Amino acid sequence: MFSRYFSTSRKMLTGSIIAGLLVALLCGALQFFTSYHQRQEKLDTLMLDLRVYMNNYFGELKKTIDTLQPLTLSHCRDVSSELTSRAAFSINVRAFLLVRDGIVFCSSATGEMNAPLTDLMPELDLEKNVDMALLPGTPMLPKKPAIVIWYRNPLVNNGGVFTSININLTPYLLYTSRQDDFAGIALVVGNNALSTGSDHLLKASELTEHPARTTKLDNIPLTINLYAESWKAESLLFALLFGMISGIAAGTLSYYILTVRLNPGREILTAIKRDQFYVVYQPVVDAKELKMRGVEVLMRWRHPSAGEIPPDAFINFAEAQKLIVPLTLHLFDLIIRDAAVLKTLLPPGAKLGINIAPGHLHAESFKDDMRKFAASLPPDHFQVVLEITERDMLNQREANKLFDWLHLEGFEVAIDDFGTGHSALIYLERFTMDYLKIDRGFVNAIGTETVTSPVLDAVLTLARRLNMSTVAEGVETPEQAAWLREHGVNFLQGYWISRPMPLAQFIKWQPDTPPAGE
Numbered sequence: 225m226f227s228r229y230f231s232t233s234r235k236m237l238t239g240s241i242i243a244g245l246l247v248a249l250l251c252g253a254l255q256f257f258t259s260y261h262q263r264q265e266k267l268d269t270l271m272l273d274l275r276v277y278m279n280n281y282f283g284e285l286k287k288t289i290d291t292l293q294p295l296t297l298s299h300c301r302d303v304s305s306e307l308t309s310r311a312a313f314s315i316n317v318r319a320f321l322l323v324r325d326g327i328v329f330c331s332s333a334t335g336e337m338n339a340p341l342t343d344l345m346p347e348l349d350l351e352k353n354v355d356m357a358l359l360p361g362t363p364m365l366p367k368k369p370a371i372v373i374w375y376r377n378p379l380v381n382n383g384g385v386f387t388s389i390n391i392n393l394t395p396y397l398l399y400t401s402r403q404d405d406f407a408g409i410a411l412v413v414g415n416n417a418l419s420t421g422s423d424h425l426l427k428a429s430e431l432t433e434h435p436a437r438t439t440k441l442d443n444i445p446l447t448i449n450l451y452a453e454s455w456k457a458e459s460l461l462f463a464l465l466f467g468m469i470s471g472i473a474a475g476t477l478s479y480y481i482l483t484v485r486l487n488p489g490r491e492i493l494t495a496i497k498r499d500q501f502y503v504v505y506q507p508v509v510d511a512k513e514l515k516m517r518g519v520e521v522l523m524r525w526r527h528p529s530a531g532e533i534p535p536d537a538f539i540n541f542a543e544a545q546k547l548i549v550p551l552t553l554h555l556f557d558l559i560i561r562d563a564a565v566l567k568t569l570l571p572p573g574a575k576l577g578i579n580i581a582p583g584h585l586h587a588e589s590f591k592d593d594m595r596k597f598a599a600s601l602p603p604d605h606f607q608v609v610l611e612i613t614e615r616d617m618l619n620q621r622e623a624n625k626l627f628d629w630l631h632l633e634g635f636e637v638a639i640d641d642f643g644t645g646h647s648a649l650i651y652l653e654r655f656t657m658d659y660l661k662i663d664r665g666f667v668n669a670i671g672t673e674t675v676t677s678p679v680l681d682a683v684l685t686l687a688r689r690l691n692m693s694t695v696a697e698g699v700e701t702p703e704q705a706a707w708l709r710e711h712g713v714n715f716l717q718g719y720w721i722s723r724p725m726p727l728a729q730f731i732k733w734q735p736d737t738p739p740a741g742e
């Protein structure tokens with residue numbers, strides 16, 4: 225159940241960076257596409273508005289012209305006043321001109337005329353039903369560009385109505401100047417164009433800029449171009465910045481959640497605070513009389529949701545989280561809490577076996593911690609034995625220096641789980657230790673595997689030669705106990721004598737009547 229917690233902080237950091245990058249990418253892209261989309265929509269709306277407005281305008285104009293078409297059959301003097309009033313009431317119309325046989329014979333502005341339309345407006349084609357041109361000006365307003373439109377009257381030979389209208393792009397100019405995204409509009413008729421960018425007529429080819437939108441009006445050969453500012457570096461920068469800020473925020477948040485909120489190490493610290501750890505004591509008896517000579521202190525974790533967590537799991541876990549020191553200090557506190565009662569249960573000089581993890585052994589505070597612990601125990605009663613596995617003593621010189629110091633301070637040292645490491649027997653000679661705890665794997669094999677016994681024999685002989693006392697762990701059967709006693713093992717520990725017990729149970733335990741095997 226703990227494997228999920230073993231992710232190191234580097235994994236959390238990498239995870240957070242990846243989360244941050246993903247969020248940055250997502251938010252940046254989202255911001256980019258949102259503003260891009262908004263801009264496209266704005267352009268579409270403006271283009272549509274323009275189109276609707278222009279179509280309405282030219283539609284109205286066509287209606288007026290349709291009512292004027294019959295006048296092309298009349299004399300100018302009979303219709304000129306009507307023509308004039310029509311022009312006056314039509315928005316932006318400069319003049320209506322009536323044409324018959326290709327001759328302009330009547331104008332709303334100047335009355336009777338007699339000029340061929342082709343001379344007047346060489347741009348227009350009389351043969352077409354509708355034709356249109358952009359002019360730099362008209363005779364009356366030579367400097368103000370105008371649109372001229374020709375509507376043929378099919379009932380009259382080369383006849384129809386011709387009109388010139390003002391084009392005033394100023395409103396658009398004003399409008400677009402207020403909008404960041406718009407650069408302007410242009411009206412294109414044939415080869416000519418009029419744009420908000422210039423106050424005189426242009427050739428259509430002079431409009432070099434590529435329009436963002438373009439549309440043709442209904443029924444008349446007029447094209448509207450809409451120009452937009454190029455995609456702003458600002459918008460891109462904003463998207464980038466927005467992405468970056470979101471990314472940093474998300475990364476930091478995820479790191480915070482992973483390390484602070486979900487920090488697996490917190491569980492251990494919380495468990496210490498909430499008193500979820502407790503200790504159990506397992507008696508160690510001498511092999512000859514089976515009298516209790518000490519106990520091994522083993523830690524337990526009663527987790528509120530996961531239940532009992534085995535020490536093998538949480539000790540390694542605490543080591544991985546660099547929390548073994550606070551955990552061992554807590555173990556010391558728990559022992560000190562029980563010490564007064566323990567004193568009544570154990571004879572003077574009784575061994576108190578405490579497992580020390582390598583993470584603590586090599587910690588800077590180790591010596592200090594040990595001194596403080598010893599000083600907090602009732603004086604001159606317990607003999608503290610530190611149980612250290614052979615895997616933790618790789619540096620011989622350092623280890624011996626530490627053991628010398630421990631001996632000086634009155635502690636004893638036991639090599640734990642002996643036989644599970646890979647070191648040769650001769651290795652034992654290099655260290656100054658007091659006890660050798662034979663791993664329960666060897667004890668288990670007694671009577672089942674013939675090969676183990678000679679090895680065990682050799683270990684016991686060597687231990688005797690080195691003046692080390694031997695403790696057999698995991699003694700579960702009377703047969704094992706008998707074999708071990710026969711072979712001169714000094715102490716026994718295991719279910720055959722007693723399982724590890726909480727203090728309350730230990731108080732009631734009868735030391736001299738070990739169970740006849742379990």
Ligand code: C2E
Binds near residue numbers: 717719
């Ligand atoms: P260990 O130091 O070898 O502790 C002996 C283990 O053998 C204990 O397991 C004990 O309950 C078990 N045991 C005792 N008699 C018998 C038996 O007859 N048969 C069998 N099958 N098992 C027996 P536990 O308590 O689960 O502890 C496992 C390991 O966790 C310990 O191995 C020790 O390395 C570590 N540990 C436990 N408490 C602490 C602690 O407070 N600090 C540190 N650093 N490590 C601890």
Ligand code: CA
Binds near residue numbers: 520579611640
């Ligand atoms: Ca041990």
Ligand code: CA
Binds near residue numbers: 640641661663697
């Ligand atoms: Ca052991």
